[in-house]
Amino acid sequence: MKRSSSLGRAPALHAGTPVRFLRGVGPQLAEKLGQLGIHTLADLLFHLPLRYEDRTQLTPLGALQIGMRTAVECKVELTEVVIRHRRMLLCRVSDGTGALTLRFFYFNQAQADALARGVTLRCYGEVIRGPASLEMVHPEYRILEPGRPLPVDDALTPIYPATQGVAQQKLRALSTQVLQLLDNSPQILPELLPPELLDHGGLPPLAEAVRYVHRPPVGAPVNELMVGSHPSQQRLAFEELLAHHLSLRQLRLNADHSRAWLIPRSTQLLEQFRAQLPFKLTAAQQRVTAEIFRDLENSTPMMRLVQGDVGCGKTLVAALAALNCMASGFQVALMAPTELLAEQHLQTFTHWFAPLGLPPVWLSGRMPAAQRRHALADIQSGRVQMIIGTHALFQQDVEFARLALVIIDEQHRFGVHQRLALREKGAADDLRPHQLIMTATPIPRTLAMTAYADLDVSAVDELPPGRTPVKTVAVSDARRAEVVARVRAACRSGRQVYWVCPLIEESEDLQYQAAEDTATRLASALPELRIGLVHGRLRPAQKETVMAHFKSAALQLLVATTVIEVGVDVPNASLMVIENAERLGLAQLHQLRGRVGRGAAESNCVMLYHAPLSQAARKRLEVMRATNDGFEIARRDLELRGPGELLGTRQAGELNLRIADLSRDAALVPKVQQAAQLLLARYPAQISLIVRRWLGENSRYARV
Numbered sequence: 001m002k003r004s005s006s007l008g009r010a011p012a013l014h015a016g017t018p019v020r021f022l023r024g025v026g027p028q029l030a031e032k033l034g035q036l037g038i039h040t041l042a043d044l045l046f047h048l049p050l051r052y053e054d055r056t057q058l059t060p061l062g063a064l065q066i067g068m069r070t071a072v073e074c075k076v077e078l079t080e081v082v083i084r085h086r087r088m089l090l091c092r093v094s095d096g097t098g099a100l101t102l103r104f105f106y107f108n109q110a111q112a113d114a115l116a117r118g119v120t121l122r123c124y125g126e127v128i129r130g131p132a133s134l135e136m137v138h139p140e141y142r143i144l145e146p147g148r149p150l151p152v153d154d155a156l157t158p159i160y161p162a163t164q165g166v167a168q169q170k171l172r173a174l175s176t177q178v179l180q181l182l183d184n185s186p187q188i189l190p191e192l193l194p195p196e197l198l199d200h201g202g203l204p205p206l207a208e209a210v211r212y213v214h215r216p217p218v219g220a221p222v223n224e225l226m227v228g229s230h231p232s233q234q235r236l237a238f239e240e241l242l243a244h245h246l247s248l249r250q251l252r253l254n255a256d257h258s259r260a261w262l263i264p265r266s267t268q269l270l271e272q273f274r275a276q277l278p279f280k281l282t283a284a285q286q287r288v289t290a291e292i293f294r295d296l297e298n299s300t301p302m303m304r305l306v307q308g309d310v311g312c313g314k315t316l317v318a319a320l321a322a323l324n325c326m327a328s329g330f331q332v333a334l335m336a337p338t339e340l341l342a343e344q345h346l347q348t349f350t351h352w353f354a355p356l357g358l359p360p361v362w363l364s365g366r367m368p369a370a371q372r373r374h375a376l377a378d379i380q381s382g383r384v385q386m387i388i389g390t391h392a393l394f395q396q397d398v399e400f401a402r403l404a405l406v407i408i409d410e411q412h413r414f415g416v417h418q419r420l421a422l423r424e425k426g427a428a429d430d431l432r433p434h435q436l437i438m439t440a441t442p443i444p445r446t447l448a449m450t451a452y453a454d455l456d457v458s459a460v461d462e463l464p465p466g467r468t469p470v471k472t473v474a475v476s477d478a479r480r481a482e483v484v485a486r487v488r489a490a491c492r493s494g495r496q497v498y499w500v501c502p503l504i505e506e507s508e509d510l511q512y513q514a515a516e517d518t519a520t521r522l523a524s525a526l527p528e529l530r531i532g533l534v535h536g537r538l539r540p541a542q543k544e545t546v547m548a549h550f551k552s553a554a555l556q557l558l559v560a561t562t563v564i565e566v567g568v569d570v571p572n573a574s575l576m577v578i579e580n581a582e583r584l585g586l587a588q589l590h591q592l593r594g595r596v597g598r599g600a601a602e603s604n605c606v607m608l609y610h611a612p613l614s615q616a617a618r619k620r621l622e623v624m625r626a627t628n629d630g631f632e633i634a635r636r637d638l639e640l641r642g643p644g645e646l647l648g649t650r651q652a653g654e655l656n657l658r659i660a661d662l663s664r665d666a667a668l669v670p671k672v673q674q675a676a677q678l679l680l681a682r683y684p685a686q687i688s689l690i691v692r693r694w695l696g697e698n699s700r701y702a703r704v
């Protein structure tokens with residue numbers, strides 16, 4: 001039935017033709033393929049090999065070396081079933097230049113019988129050292145019929161990501177089939193990039209690139225192909241990155257049709273504020289502030305991301321932006337990811353703005369009803385101009401009088417749709433608020449281009465003067481006593497200390513328990529110290545009290561869960577101990593470490609780990625020891641863990657890259673950006689086609 005249309009006239013194949021169309025694909029296989037993300041012919045073409053095997057040459061047995069993966073042709077000398085620790089089949093083969101043992105742990109009698117003396121075999125496998133000779137364990141093999149020589153492969157053998165029930169052979173056969181269809185039906189994979197991009201960019205045409213990657217010819221540069229740097233692979237990665245970039249740019253362009261309040265530059269209030277600061281702005285803070293002010297003077301809503309390393313002073317930049325809006329009578333909402341951080345901002349902004357007669361108001365989901373009603377009335381009437389809180393700021397019942405700016409602090413876990421939704425929520429009279437987003441940690445360039453292309457980016461790329469880099473060591477928790485002694489010494493010299501007990505189990509109770517146990521133990525080891533404990537189970541008011549005591553130095557040692565991870569600012573703290581550091585990701589470790597080194601004193605970070613360390617954990621701790629540079633750490637993080645750690649799983653899931661690798665393909669960034677400009681300016685009709693191809697028909701991104 002499904003193939004009747006292919007009789008006689010050519011069926012109208014296209015990228016979205018279901019795989020069911022292919023010979024040999026029934027409902028069951030189609031479902032299995034679906035598990036690999038393969039639904040259509042295009043999906044199959046973009047299901048690329050993980051690696052390649054070279055079966056284009058036969059290696060004489062005498063030339064085999066340990067570690068080689070190769071094809072050999074040989075004659076069976078002897079086949080026997082032996083029982084050592086377990087039952088196994090050993091097959092001794094030779095070819096006149098040397099000998100080899102084939103070893104099978106899983107086999108049946110028919111197989112053993114077929115491997116009779118004198119039979120000729122073609123095998124492929126990895127050469128390892130066996131007890132008596134070189135061996136291949138479970139090689140792929142074929143028995144050759146006498147007088148019927150088998151030609152060697154004329155292309156490298158692709159190894160595809162497979163799954164239970166869809167074996168390599170099947171995937172190879174299917175991709176062969178669809179590549180053949182592509183010969184006669186180029187419309188399955190139309191070229192979407194304009195000729196000047198292909199010619200000047202030195203990019204091969206799409207169909208050619210796809211064919212090459214699936215079936216690299218003899219002599220193809222295997223090493224390049226293995227690491228994904230071959231021009232054919234880069235061509236595909238390029239188009240995929242371009243699709244993601246374009247989709248966000250397009251969303252942004254659509255959003256730009258909406259309008260925002262025009263906010264003039266206010267000098268007087270800002271001067272007054274600057275005069276009361278105990279320090280001068282860094283050049284980077286000045287530059288970024290100027291960029292923001294320019295945006296605010298525009299009737300297109302600002303969508304700006306401020307990125308910078310931990311401790312570079314992003315809060316102050318936010319404060320200047322807020323003040324500039326408030327000077328003209330507008331409202332500003334500042335949203336933080338946790339209550340703790342929101343409370344800290346409340347304190348900072350109260351300290352800064354109350355003297356100017358502009359005290360901020362606090363809004364939380366958990367505040368007493370009467371107090372909340374009061375706050376809501378003040379917000380609605382416009383009596384208060386600055387509102388600080390968590391996402392409770394944007395609940396249904398919150399109505400703003402003249403909201404001109406939304407500041408989102410440390411929000412690197414938001415996706416584009418959340419950003420847009422927030423803007424809609426703050427809208428009034430057809431006017432959208434400006435949006436300023438502050439990241440917690442720097443973002444590598446490829447990631448920014450792919451996940452934040454809807455935003456303008458400013459970088460506070462300079463730390464305030466007088467900071468000394470934090471000295472970092474990794475210490476086995478067997479040496480806990482030494483670390484306790486360091487805590488004592490630091491507190492004795494008037495400094496303060498954090499002792500962080502990160503999440504071990506995915507349970508707040510257990511985490512709280514771990515922190516409480518640690519606090520108890522430290523209290524008995526250090527009876528002379530004033531020790532506080534803060535964790536997620538405390539009520540906001542309790543947390544606030546503990547934090548306030550730590551800030552005022554009434555507490556010397558603060559035992560905490562990772563609630564203090566982001567943003568907390570106590571410059572006198574100069575030592576941080578992180579328990580179970582081996583379990584944390586780089587971004588999180590860097591965030592935590594950023595809580596010290598905020599004053600002029602030399603600061604230290606002790607990463608306590610529990611031996612033995614895994615390879616990956618050892619690498620992370622080494623990176624932390626080697627550098628304090630957040631940009632470098634972010635780059636390594638991307639390399640070691642992929643975008644999930646940096647973006648949050650939800651947003652990383654939105655990215656869902658099939659071919660491009662954000663860490664490997666960083667060099668494509670400038671090209672992708674130029675290509676996007678070109679398409680937007682000269683080939684707008686191509687954009688939605690490219691986006692659909694890579695992000696899918698139903699993707700919300702694709703609605704461009």
Ligand code: ADP
Pocket residue numbers: 279280281282285308309310311312313314315316464465567569571598
């Ligand atoms: P982050 O960028 O990590 O959010 P913060 O805004 O918390 O950093 O600033 C870190 C610390 O640096 C704060 O104590 C802040 O008061 C201080 N700070 C900010 N700007 C300057 C500056 N220009 N000179 C000196 N200290 C500054």
Ligand code: MG
Pocket residue numbers: 314315410567
């Ligand atoms: Mg901050």
